[in-house]
Amino acid sequence: MSGFVLKGHICHSADKDRIEILEDHYLICEDGICRGAFAVLPEAYASLPVQDMSGKLIIPGLSDLHIHASQFGYRGLGMDMELLEWLEHHAFPEERKFADLDYAELAYGQFVRHLRRSETTRACIFTTIHREATELLMEKMEESGLVSYVGKVNMDRHCPEFLQEKDESETRLWLEHTAGKYQNTKPIITPRFIPSCTDGLLYAIGRLSREYDVPVQSHVSENLSEIQWVKELVPDAVNYGDAYAKFDLFGKDGQKCLMSHCVYSDEREMAMMKENGVVIAHSPESNMNVASGVAPINRYLDYGLRVGLATDVAGGSHESMFRAMIHAIQSSKLRWRLLDQSVAPLTFDTAFYLATRGGGVFFGKVGAFEDGFEFDALVLDDANLDHPQQITTHERLERIVYLGDERNIIHKYVRGVGLF
Amino acid sequence: MSGFVLKGHICHSADKDRIEILEDHYLICEDGICRGAFAVLPEAYASLPVQDMSGKLIIPGLSDLHIHASQFGYRGLGMDMELLEWLEHHAFPEERKFADLDYAELAYGQFVRHLRRSETTRACIFTTIHREATELLMEKMEESGLVSYVGKVNMDRHCPEFLQEKDESETRLWLEHTAGKYQNTKPIITPRFIPSCTDGLLYAIGRLSREYDVPVQSHVSENLSEIQWVKELVPDAVNYGDAYAKFDLFGKDGQKCLMSHCVYSDEREMAMMKENGVVIAHSPESNMNVASGVAPINRYLDYGLRVGLATDVAGGSHESMFRAMIHAIQSSKLRWRLLDQSVAPLTFDTAFYLATRGGGVFFGKVGAFEDGFEFDALVLDDANLDHPQQITTHERLERIVYLGDERNIIHKYVRGVGLF
Numbered sequence: 001m002s003g004f005v006l007k008g009h010i011c012h013s014a015d016k017d018r019i020e021i022l023e024d025h026y027l028i029c030e031d032g033i034c035r036g037a038f039a040v041l042p043e044a045y046a047s048l049p050v051q052d053m054s055g056k057l058i059i060p061g062l063s064d065l066h067i068h069a070s071q072f073g074y075r076g077l078g079m080d081m082e083l084l085e086w087l088e089h090h091a092f093p094e095e096r097k098f099a100d101l102d103y104a105e106l107a108y109g110q111f112v113r114h115l116r117r118s119e120t121t122r123a124c125i126f127t128t129i130h131r132e133a134t135e136l137l138m139e140k141m142e143e144s145g146l147v148s149y150v151g152k153v154n155m156d157r158h159c160p161e162f163l164q165e166k167d168e169s170e171t172r173l174w175l176e177h178t179a180g181k182y183q184n185t186k187p188i189i190t191p192r193f194i195p196s197c198t199d200g201l202l203y204a205i206g207r208l209s210r211e212y213d214v215p216v217q218s219h220v221s222e223n224l225s226e227i228q229w230v231k232e233l234v235p236d237a238v239n240y241g242d243a244y245a246k247f248d249l250f251g252k253d254g255q256k257c258l259m260s261h262c263v264y265s266d267e268r269e270m271a272m273m274k275e276n277g278v279v280i281a282h283s284p285e286s287n288m289n290v291a292s293g294v295a296p297i298n299r300y301l302d303y304g305l306r307v308g309l310a311t312d313v314a315g316g317s318h319e320s321m322f323r324a325m326i327h328a329i330q331s332s333k334l335r336w337r338l339l340d341q342s343v344a345p346l347t348f349d350t351a352f353y354l355a356t357r358g359g360g361v362f363f364g365k366v367g368a369f370e371d372g373f374e375f376d377a378l379v380l381d382d383a384n385l386d387h388p389q390q391i392t393t394h395e396r397l398e399r400i401v402y403l404g405d406e407r408n409i410i411h412k413y414v415r416g417v418g419l420f
Numbered sequence: 421m422s423g424f425v426l427k428g429h430i431c432h433s434a435d436k437d438r439i440e441i442l443e444d445h446y447l448i449c450e451d452g453i454c455r456g457a458f459a460v461l462p463e464a465y466a467s468l469p470v471q472d473m474s475g476k477l478i479i480p481g482l483s484d485l486h487i488h489a490s491q492f493g494y495r496g497l498g499m500d501m502e503l504l505e506w507l508e509h510h511a512f513p514e515e516r517k518f519a520d521l522d523y524a525e526l527a528y529g530q531f532v533r534h535l536r537r538s539e540t541t542r543a544c545i546f547t548t549i550h551r552e553a554t555e556l557l558m559e560k561m562e563e564s565g566l567v568s569y570v571g572k573v574n575m576d577r578h579c580p581e582f583l584q585e586k587d588e589s590e591t592r593l594w595l596e597h598t599a600g601k602y603q604n605t606k607p608i609i610t611p612r613f614i615p616s617c618t619d620g621l622l623y624a625i626g627r628l629s630r631e632y633d634v635p636v637q638s639h640v641s642e643n644l645s646e647i648q649w650v651k652e653l654v655p656d657a658v659n660y661g662d663a664y665a666k667f668d669l670f671g672k673d674g675q676k677c678l679m680s681h682c683v684y685s686d687e688r689e690m691a692m693m694k695e696n697g698v699v700i701a702h703s704p705e706s707n708m709n710v711a712s713g714v715a716p717i718n719r720y721l722d723y724g725l726r727v728g729l730a731t732d733v734a735g736g737s738h739e740s741m742f743r744a745m746i747h748a749i750q751s752s753k754l755r756w757r758l759l760d761q762s763v764a765p766l767t768f769d770t771a772f773y774l775a776t777r778g779g780g781v782f783f784g785k786v787g788a789f790e791d792g793f794e795f796d797a798l799v800l801d802d803a804n805l806d807h808p809q810q811i812t813t814h815e816r817l818e819r820i821v822y823l824g825d826e827r828n829i830i831h832k833y834v835r836g837v838g839l840f
Contacts, residue, residue, distance in 0.1 A: 074809070080765075080767045106808040285750070288750040288753055289753070291754075293757050317822040330708040333711040337711045337713050338713065338759040348500055389494070391494075398496060402497075403495065403496045405825065
């Protein structure tokens with residue numbers, strides 16, 4: 001038996017409404033799997049080395065369900081535009097550069113270094129149409145120790161010619177090269193969105209998802225103009241989600257499916273997502289920055305949908321999942337105040353849930369410290385966030401999220417392996 | 421003549437819509453006053469020492485128009501409540517502690533240390549009702565080198581008895597002690613808000629403002645329940661602003677007046693603020709966190725009102741004015757999307773204007789690098805914000821605001837004095 005014990009203040013989500021705090025507990029990791037947290041170290045684990053993090057907070061690693069590695073270089077730039085304008089003027093010209101492997105080496109190197117140091121332990125990543133650059137990123141991700149799904153993007157229309165692929169052949173080759181190659185890094189079928197793919201390409205990659213048993217990720221119901229456009233492009237679909245379903249890309253029959261945004265999903269789209277087990281990647285900062293709106297997350301949660309959180313760099317400006325949590329709370333308050341008081345704002349505890357076990361579900365038993373969960377953990381030191389009064393451990397956690405950054409992470413574990 | 425020259429990329433607001441960027445310019449400081457920026461160092465300043473900040477960005481210091489020093493200890497805490505609930509359960513019990521000077525020493529020490537290291541060069545500060553603790557803070561602020569107005573808060577109703585003062589006598593004593601005492605630190609009359617002050621107290625402090633020629637700051641039209649309450653408390657006022665005006669606390673006849681929030685100011689309140697020269701302290705994060713709403717800043721600017729930016733810690737979670745700029749932009753986008761497309765979202769350039777010369781106006785000629793302006797400046801190094809592509813200086817500035825923090829500030833000058 002290989003393993004270790006972390007001693008400290010264990011914080012994780014008991015359920016979507018409540019963070020459970022276990023002070024001065026022993027958290028057990030055995031062969032990369034969590035064996036629970038205990039007030040007294042159980043006899044069975046007495047031989048494991050104990051790392052004393054007394055006074056520190058220990059939380060599950062955070063899952064970033066949607067981030068564009070190729071856009072990382074221009075995070076925090078060009079934020080005065082709406083989605084379709086931003087794609088044309090900013091995203092597309094930059095993506096072209098990833099045909100050049102030297103450029104990809106530089107850009108993806110920066111991306112992986114930042115992500116490794118961040119709160120994120122698992123990520124679902126978009127790249128570009130370029131197969132070789134995508135394979136380069138996957139290699140770097142595997143070296144990083146993080147767990148990820150990485151998606152070579154599919155596009156063959158409504159974008160500059162230099163970003164259009166002929167057919168699905170490069171995608172097939174990429175799956176040949178990468179499916180099953182790595183322990184922590186897996187391919188995921190990634191149509192950019194309906195407008196950028198012809199029916200033929202969508203059918204083909206839907207079939208590839210089945211053939212290689214690979215999950216699917218994309219964008220859905222993000223922006224009103226985009227939704228209108230999809231209606232015109234796929235007139236027989238009852239909604240945007242159904243447009244994916246027509247090409248077998250919406251999570252039926254055991255296909256794992258992750259959809260970003262869902263700002264404007266209606267009852268029927270919600271029903272489809274529930275039936276198909278689609279996981280929603282809520283991207284609150286991006287939805288603010290490109291003025292898309294605010295997804296009604298508590299409505300989705302109450303309806304029984306599976307929802308996680310995402311930074312969506314570079315629609316979002318920053319890779320920090322702490323910031324994504326704040327953005328989720330703040331934008332939900334404005335949605336409540338300005339638009340619709342039938343959906344309650346998100347509490348801190350629910351935002352924490354989204355960032356941990358809410359999103360972790362896409363990776364399996366991930367995002368909490370229950371027996372049998374994979375052991376992803378961050379050890380947090382908040383000594384620099386000084387305060388004059390006594391505060392509770394729950395308050396310390398809230399403060400770290402609002403005020404802290406990567407400096408507050410002193411240790412990071414993924415699948416039981418310490419990254420730093 | 422005492423002075424110096426900074427060489428680097430000078431960035432400041434030409435007007436509310438446009439940041440002017442002067443690359444590789446010489447910025448002149450003479451006796452604490454800016455003498456402009458020049459492509460070639462003018463003969464007249466040839467004898468001044470030149471500090472070479474080539475490649476770095478040099479921006480005006482930022483003015484935080486509204487921050488509660490006494491709430492700094494619980495920044496980033498208790499963010500799941502609305503305004504009136506938050507005051508009762510969180511703010512009021514904590515404020516009581518400032519009767520104890522040892523506690524004030526500890527808490528205000530932490531506040532001033534953070535503020536000194538932050539983007540802020542000037543601040544308008546609320547304390548508590550406690551005179552001695554307020555004087556202690558003023559001493560610390562003066563030592564810090566920052567420029568500030570500090571307001572001992574007035575309250576004598578609708579709050580716990582331990583936070584009610586008998587009358588204005590402590591305020592008078594405080595003005596006796598501090599008006600004219602410091603070079604950089606000035607008192608400002610600070611009724612917390614209408615609900616917390618009886619008519620008698622408001623009349624008395626209005627008179628004190630005139631007697632000592634001291635400006636006024638308070639909160640106005642922040643939250644719908646609060647506005648309704650003020651309507652009941654001052655039934656003959658036509659709006660919330662007019663309730664202050666009745667007690668000579670709304671900036672007429674040369675009284676400098678600063679009002680926070682203005683989320684719901686109507687046409688008539690706008691007209692009064694324009695006529696009286698009231699400066700608005702826009703506090704976007706706080707307005708999100710306590711679910712108040714979003715102030716229509718572009719409407720106010722187009723109407724000719726004077727608007728600056730504020731963190732409003734601890735309604736806002738963080739003392740960073742960079743973050744306040746992002747919050748201003750993001751919340752204006754959601755206001756536009758969810759509520760009212762007649763008011764355009766804020767651009768990055770306008771948010772920068774609000775944080776610099778928009779708010780600087782409350783302090784005089786402050787917030788730009790024009791000849792005759794006071795010399796407040798930050799030198800920014802963005803080397804840690806790596807990127808693979810060429811970007812413009814304007815883009816570098818946008819990135820620092822979205823991604824940076826106090827680590828990116830390598831030098832800070834206030835009134836020509838280098839703080840670090």
